[in-house]
Amino acid sequence: xxxxxxxxxxxxxxxxxxxxxxVIVCRHCDTTVAPYRDDWRExxxxxxxxxxxxxxxxxxDRALQYLDEPVVLRQGYCPGCFxxxxxxxxxxxxLDRAESRHAADRDASExxxx
Amino acid sequence: MPVQPVPGSxxxxxxxxxxxxxxxxxxxxxxxxxxxxxxxxxxPLTYEVVRNRLFAITDMMGEALRRMSGSLIVTDCNDFDVAxxxxxxxxxxxxxxxxxxxxSIGLAIGWILKNRADNPxxxxxxxxxxxxxxxxxxxxxxxxxxxxxxxxxGALFGWTVAVAHQLDVGGVSPGSWTPRAEDVxxxxxxxxPIKVVRGGVIQRDVEDAYLRRSRTPGLVALDLRAKVGxxxxxxxxxxxxxxxxxxxxxxxxxxxxxxxxxARLRAKLDMIEDGQWSAVNYQEHSGTGDRGLHAIxxxxxxxxxxxxxxxxxTDEQSGMINCTxxxxxxxxxxxxxxxxxxxxxxxxxxxxxxxxxxxxxGTLNNATFPAAVGKGSVASSWVTTxxxxxxxxxxxxxxxxQRHQATAVGCGGWDLSVVAGLNQHGAPFASILLEPMxxxxxxxxxxxxxxxxxxxxxPMGSIPDVESSEFSMPLLYLWRRExxxxxxxxxxxxxxxxxxxxxxxxxxxxxxxxxxGSGKAVSMNRGIAxxxxxxxxxxxxxxxxxxxxxxxxxxxxxxxxxxxxxVEYPSNQEEGLLNPGDVYVMRWQGGGGYGDPLHRAPxxxxxxxxxxxxxxxxxxxxxxxxxxxxxxxxxxxxxAAREDARNARRERTNAHI
Numbered sequence: 001x002x003x004x005x006x007x008x009x010x011x012x013x014x015x016x017x018x019x020x021x022x023v024i025v026c027r028h029c030d031t032t033v034a035p036y037r038d039d040w041r042e043x044x045x046x047x048x049x050x051x052x053x054x055x056x057x058x059x060x061d062r063a064l065q066y067l068d069e070p071v072v073l074r075q076g077y078c079p080g081c082f083x084x085x086x087x088x089x090x091x092x093x094x095l096d097r098a099e100s101r102h103a104a105d106r107d108a109s110e111x112x113x114x
Numbered sequence: 115m116p117v118q119p120v121p122g123s124x125x126x127x128x129x130x131x132x133x134x135x136x137x138x139x140x141x142x143x144x145x146x147x148x149x150x151x152x153x154x155x156x157x158p159l160t161y162e163v164v165r166n167r168l169f170a171i172t173d174m175m176g177e178a179l180r181r182m183s184g185s186l187i188v189t190d191c192n193d194f195d196v197a198x199x200x201x202x203x204x205x206x207x208x209x210x211x212x213x214x215x216x217x218s219i220g221l222a223i224g225w226i227l228k229n230r231a232d233n234p235x236x237x238x239x240x241x242x243x244x245x246x247x248x249x250x251x252x253x254x255x256x257x258x259x260x261x262x263x264x265x266x267x268g269a270l271f272g273w274t275v276a277v278a279h280q281l282d283v284g285g286v287s288p289g290s291w292t293p294r295a296e297d298v299x300x301x302x303x304x305x306x307p308i309k310v311v312r313g314g315v316i317q318r319d320v321e322d323a324y325l326r327r328s329r330t331p332g333l334v335a336l337d338l339r340a341k342v343g344x345x346x347x348x349x350x351x352x353x354x355x356x357x358x359x360x361x362x363x364x365x366x367x368x369x370x371x372x373x374x375x376x377a378r379l380r381a382k383l384d385m386i387e388d389g390q391w392s393a394v395n396y397q398e399h400s401g402t403g404d405r406g407l408h409a410i411x412x413x414x415x416x417x418x419x420x421x422x423x424x425x426x427x428t429d430e431q432s433g434m435i436n437c438t439x440x441x442x443x444x445x446x447x448x449x450x451x452x453x454x455x456x457x458x459x460x461x462x463x464x465x466x467x468x469x470x471x472x473x474x475x476g477t478l479n480n481a482t483f484p485a486a487v488g489k490g491s492v493a494s495s496w497v498t499t500x501x502x503x504x505x506x507x508x509x510x511x512x513x514x515x516q517r518h519q520a521t522a523v524g525c526g527g528w529d530l531s532v533v534a535g536l537n538q539h540g541a542p543f544a545s546i547l548l549e550p551m552x553x554x555x556x557x558x559x560x561x562x563x564x565x566x567x568x569x570x571x572x573p574m575g576s577i578p579d580v581e582s583s584e585f586s587m588p589l590l591y592l593w594r595r596e597x598x599x600x601x602x603x604x605x606x607x608x609x610x611x612x613x614x615x616x617x618x619x620x621x622x623x624x625x626x627x628x629x630x631g632s633g634k635a636v637s638m639n640r641g642i643a644x645x646x647x648x649x650x651x652x653x654x655x656x657x658x659x660x661x662x663x664x665x666x667x668x669x670x671x672x673x674x675x676x677x678x679x680x681v682e683y684p685s686n687q688e689e690g691l692l693n694p695g696d697v698y699v700m701r702w703q704g705g706g707g708y709g710d711p712l713h714r715a716p717x718x719x720x721x722x723x724x725x726x727x728x729x730x731x732x733x734x735x736x737x738x739x740x741x742x743x744x745x746x747x748x749x750x751x752x753x754a755a756r757e758d759a760r761n762a763r764r765e766r767t768n769a770h771i
Binding site (some may be wrong): 006007008009010011014038039045046047048050052055056057058059060062063065066067068069071077081082083084085086087088089090091096113 | 205327387389390391392394396398399404406407483508511512514557559599600601602603634635636637640641642643644645646647648649650652683685686708709710711712713729731732735738760761763764766767
């Protein structure tokens, strides 16, 4: 039984569970999306990493025409109903930061810290 | 070559200063009108009449400036603004034009009070001209501000200010945009506050020193008089108001307007849960030859009714895309007003009391002298605004009562194209292609973004008629239109952007061109809550096109591939020539979307397809909406298509590139 709930946005709410856990839940399917923290998007799973043009005709894959590094489209989903939670283009190098954060979360989780 | 610091230049750095501290620095020779009128008994009717009169005065000042100017960017684009402040530069009322231009004028007035009150003095009939972005009053050297102190009964009562973008104020490149600038000495040299009007008379020597640097001195001189005129209108109307209600009442209203704005913003913030939100916004290319990405990073912390904007982690200053601290400050305040204060008076003098700013000198939006800052306005200051909008909107989205004010990021930058040379009348010209003023507005939590609506912080922005542009520049427009699929997809769709195609026409020679924009590879116009970014910016140059032949045959092309010739994709920062027969195509940025496109009402998608806002292909591939042959929603096929789209997402998460 949740004790309180506040919006994060149209898709998500922050919930204090009865056992004290502070989590983000999907407002569409009530799936627990992630432990709450301000930068939860950084290491969110599941995500897809694709070429920007997969988003549609409003984006292009010409990054290397302008830059010396690749650019990707990152989209994060609710693990339950696969609602898109965020959609962004970013330099591929930023994925390393997200991956590091995810690995740290995974390690912490295995150690029972999250 | 690294930028070499100039010892002593720190004196020109403006930073917020309290009224109390400022009072200690003002010499006794400058009498200042009392501003503490907390005991004045203001009845509500008088307060509202005077408060609304103050807004009307800024409106009249703006109208005076616009009618007197002769440059398209002012007369047709409204890239200027005006403001009224109290004696200490606390902004009581900003005009509804480009609010970024006046958001930091209080810092400049503080600087003038500290550094000009004793020498050369501040007296009735004086006006100070300033184009120094480190001092404030504008975002880059092209934003030339004119500050006019208003004296009542021999004491400084307040200031009126008029700021406008000037088409050319010198520097290596026409239009004063220099992508190859290595430091500010390649650009128009900043002009710290200088008394250009003394006792009501424009000082010829000072004006000559100002105009001598410009390639368009006639237009700049006219704009100077337009700003003088705007300030005179402001003074005339303020004086009439004071004669009617008395100086104590008017000053009390000015102070109460700021106090009310502060109190109402604090009350609004108190209703929102405390928290922290972050955003990163990138710019591509800091100058000619650069191929890097440059990030402005922001963490917003809300505690009670205080907002702290912490830009720690922002990349180092680089090339010519930097802005000074006053540009950062203007970027914050000009986002704060439309996002948080739609129902609160735009009295930044009160609003900024809720704001703390943390920033590291030497970074993109806190550049140190003599870094190049010629593009600060539409580069790092604008990107600062993008990051602030994204953070504030995430904050608002957590509040059921306040989330209706949240938006994605609209047009995330200005697709800058300066054209210059000799026009078809044989006269020198330098101008900007002004259509990006019609950027796509961002989607909100309850509504689509307005198509080609303008810029968030320029409420009165507009674009010239094609005929006006063609009259003032040796260009022929092949098209100017809204672009299908340019609005960021979402449950609520971002507003469409547009595009233009131009070719030199009746030009005595090649047209010099500066292209200086960003957002071609990494989106600046970010969506939120699953919404997509709006369309990427795009510049295309077609060399040696068949345009003359096509026009001779009565064919008006409407796509790049119909033009023939060689297609080039210019970099984000370059200078070159547009030759007869070449065609330049610019597509600026659309607004970001809000929410998952698969959650958009199918009927809204059908309406978009009918109105050419969304293509049939995008309706299916992005929104999962299938239309029948008559354009009606096929409900069953749409349900199936959306389920397929979710399954495709599930599969994609296991197959990263």
